[in-house]
Amino acid sequence: MDQISFGTGGWRTTLDNFTDDRIQMVGQAVATYLRETQGQTDRSVAIGYDARKRSNAAAKSLADVLSANGFDVLLTARDVPTPTVAYAVADRNLAGALIVTASHNPPEYNGVKFVPEDTASPLPSVTETIESYLEPPTSLPEAKHGSIERFDPVPAHLSRAINLTNLYFEADLSGLTIVYDAMHGSGRGITDSLLESAGAEVIRRRCERDPTFGDVAPEPNRDTLQGLATAVEANNADLGIANDGDGDRITVCTPQRGVLSGHLLFAGLYEALLSNSEMSGPAVRTVSTTFLIDRIADAYETTVYEVPVGFKWVARGRDEHNALLAGEESGGFTIKNHIGEKDGVFVALLAAAATALEPFDDRLDRLFETYGRIYADKINIDCPEEKKTSVLVALEESIPETIVGQPIVETITLDGFKLLLADGSWILIRPSGTEPKLRVYAETTNAERLTSLLTAGRELIESVIDRDPKR
Template identity: 70%
Template sequence: MDGITFGTGGWRAAGDEFTDERVRAVGQAVATYLRETGTETGGTVAVGYDARATSEDAAESLADVLSGNGFDVLLTDRDRPTPVLAYAVADRGLDGGLMVTASHNPPEYNGVKFVPSDANSAMPAVTEAIEARLEPPRSLPAADHGTIERFDPIPAHADHSMALVADYLDVDLSGMTVVYDAIHGSGRGVTDALLEDAGATVIRRRCERDPTFGGQAPEPGPETLAGLPEAVADHDADLGIANDGDADRISICTPDRGVLNGHLLFAGVFDALLEDAGARGPAVRTVSTTFLIDRIAEAYEVPVHEVPVGFKWVADGMAAHDGLFGGEESGGYTIRGHIGTKDGVLLALLAAAAAAAEPFDDRIDRLFETHGRIYADKRSVACDEAAKPRLVEALEADVPDRIAGEPVAETVTVDGFKFLLDDGSWVLLRPSGTEPKIRVYAETTDPDRLEPLLEAGSDLVAARLGGADGD
């Protein structure tokens, strides 16, 4: 089983490393795990897949292994979004689910993600238990095999999304024009249809399946969405919305600001929930997400809970604190009453409803006027996996007194090292959980300070890895 290592939620690999043999081994590990931890006989598992070239074949292999182990399998009718598959697991009371996807990674990647029976993001104890059970597939006698049936998970998820968003905000989007960009991924025909059903006029962009995603990673950031602001302007649209390859993440594009960063999307939706619906409850945000959330929460006298980076921790925090809205600056969010999985489909409807109540540009202007403007960004510094513990040890042993000339007021170690500075800005250094990189994040209220903070954070990484004493 060499070459299979579980990370966030499951296994991900590039190119020739994603083999049918390994896919089947993962399927067997999940079957063994489910049998040993719950289902003694029978049971049903959902299997879905994204738009990548190898995904449907891999999903069929997983279905074959699971049915050979006695499980009935519900296999999606075509490539579908990860959150829609996850919702089906919870809605139908299934034993679990498997999703073949590499999410926002480049097209040469693929992977298998495990969805527990409660549809929350799989915690490390679960993925470690599955990884420990990796082995070649084995099969029961043919008479004991389960069935494999194709199914469409969309209607149940769409009905739930419409009803849940209506509980918070008016979802009548008539009169609103939205440009939807699927980046050739699995949100096509799903997110756009949901917006149309809510009354919006939808202009579709890159809504044809392309397993190569146009030759780029299907990550909805400013570079990938370079043509979306122009499309919004050309169609005099109220909003642009984009999903990543498996539609668990979302970005929006406003007429004035273009592609909005995840900090401001979080702030705008959270404010809309608190102001327009009168809903109350905490925000759950990752340590890398803006303090603007805290200022909004303070104005409404609700708490904020800070968690490590990774949506499993957001979901855990939402459950522990009865969170109203939770998410991370990378574009993954969920809401009270939904599953603990980031859902770019439901959030598209929620963001559009928030924009219908007050245009995002106007809302962000108002939030800045009330709470102060923020400038935030991130970058990555290459770092071998073996060097990551050395960096952590160096920072523990030698915490800087100043960063970019500003005194360090407090150090937060929820995930990595977050240095809170006297002027209200902050710098976060944390090892990536998925790539050989150190992530450097910064936030400030002064636009001229953002780049120096990011540079200082990157220099601090280099200095500590190199054994220097600089700060």
Template identity: 55%
Template sequence: METISFGTDGWRATLEEFTEPRVRMVGQAVATYLQDEGRDGPVAIGYDARETSRGFAEELTRVLCANGFDVLLPERDRPTPLFAHAIVERDLAGALVVTASHNPPEYNGVKFIPEDGAPALPDVMDAIEDRLAEPEALPADEQGTAEEVDFVEPHADAALELVEETTGSADLHGLTVAYDAMHGSGRGTTDAILERAGADVDCLRCDQDPDFGGGAPEPAPRNLEELAERVTDDAADVDLGVANDGDADRLAVVTPERGYLDENLFFAALYDYLLENDSGPVVRTVSTTFLIDRVAAAHDEDVHEVPVGFKWVAKAIADHDALIGGEESGGFTIRGHVREKDGVLLSVLAAAMHAEEPIDDRVDRLLDEHGTVVQDKISVACPDHEKARVIDDLEDEIPDDVAGTPVENVNTADGFKLQLEDGSWLLVRPSGTEPKLRVYAEATDEERVEELLEAGEELVEPLVDG
């Protein structure tokens, strides 16, 4: 039980630790939690494209059925957001998804999504962790059953309807979109919904490969070079590129002029686009650009800053009836949808935005109006058991200035965010999914960002080594 620890988005571990007996214990903990909460409806169990995921999903299914729950399964690996949507659409008790998201193939994981379709908050995960136990079984005549159902079409129906309601049109005829599934669960789902909306889709890495081509299914610039070449090549006649991570809850966008589009710039552009037809505040994490704040201020809207982790974004969306919520890692959702990040829905929304006006043009206009913003991040290796100590020690080491600029304010919502007098900032926080500390910086040019990141690294590394 001590090996099972729930982080930002469920439990992830290498396959040395992520074993069938431990997965069954998680299944029993969820079953007990649902019973204690009086939730007796069916449970969806999904899984990603990893070689071991189907087997782990079947183990969870056996445990949940043995505890009296009916289980709904997909016919193959499918994106995580489909199961979040199914919870609300079908009035399910919750869902379990076997996925390690963007982690390398030697990892796997399991996340629990409660009855509202939003990420589970810490009190829920603590309650499940407290109930970890060896599986139990009811008498055979009291056990549940498992069946395969279609999760794809109901989600696509809802997504296309929402895009049309939100933007005025979900018609993508005449648009050519290059889609990179990164061998993940978005293949056959994201490309299918884009085609259904009328787009011509050029697929990359849409074949199944449990090893993800030998890398991690993370839609970062270094992993999307072929997609960027395809979109920026005038001869290819591609209008836009989109990519999903391994379980397709995140989105990356590639444009003809910029290539890989920084997620912060996409977020700002999308919020600006949505405000053309609607109104409402925005929710962003502490690691997300202040450009969002400038867009909001131009429309007299509020900004709600939350710690990193989509669970906090989802909670704030509900608390403030936000128009959109997101994070700099490419996770977003919008009003009217389930409060879980959804890279499938956002792929259609990004294409609809681009069909109306090239995204590059919108970004150019925003930067002309609000000023240039550059952001980057690095990671510093730090064992999980040392993270809390390092962050505690950092409190006594906060400098008066960073890279020559005085610190104006210190935000402790998630780690330490040092806001500097020139409007730039430096953030140090522990990763919730990997044995690392994240160091983020934002400024008006790349050189300044590099200086800030170097200063952050010099600040943190001695504390890790100490």
């Protein structure tokens, strides 16, 4: 039990800890939670899995536990994106879902994610309750076991993506050439097929299943997508699109700028929605996401709401404020009247449709001319889980009055420490919810200052990380 802890994205751990007995304990805890806390016994549970080693077997093990507890189980016929399973919960009025995935973590990780009936990532109160129910699996008499049925949730999810996109733009991608990179993950054959069905010519990269993801973490970023950027240029493509390992995140590449940050993708999508739709509304962004969103919202006389990092907060913020678009700088987005999970499959079609209306580079040029250019990035600093709290406590006592010569005008403690500087720049220091790391984020309107801000954040952490918290 000590080896099972639910963080931002569920239980994630290294493969040596991802044992069948622990997997079954997670299944039993969710079964108990659904029965005892939610009063669920007559609604089915979906179980899906990603392309990692042992994911299929783990999903079958979970299905056996849920079935032995009396639940009918819908088990995906192949590895599929996380949002595809989450949409099945809403589409089929299910009690919830379990997904075997470690999302964008390196291939030596795996895990289990719980999706409740409202499809939003569960709040800590829910995951803490599930943890309290961890125990070896039990079984009802065989006559009371539920059924296990294989199912395909993909067609319903893709139909939903097309219908949603058509609410905002026409999803006609005729004449568009898109390079799609599945990173060997679960988006293969799904996101690319969706884009193709809307009329795009799709050139595929890394669309073969590889449980090792080519021996890299299936996290779409500048380091892992240089091949995609090269392919966009070589094929004179209009856009490059990549999903992470379980298809809930998205990164895009443009012909002129190469790999875009999630900040710029968010800004471009939000402005496209506001300028090309009769619908309007606020945005919800995480504390680590660009203020460019705020400037766009101001111009359209709407509002931005800031929430902590973690899609559970993004989804709740969207619902609370009836937001048009909600997302985070790491490439997770959802939209009004959609599931509470980030959906990299649907947003791939949305980004392509926005590009069909106006090339994404042209849109960003116009945004920069109107609202000013931004430069943003983040770095990671190793920090053992058991030291995160003490480091943050020590950090609170060590915040200086200035950063790179700029006075700190406000400190936001919504999630870690976000230091707003007099020139409009900011840095954020917060613990990762999925890895033994601290993260430093920074944004500025001055390209030359970005490295200095990140370095200042690193030095601030390193000045306390080895300090004995008892001194």
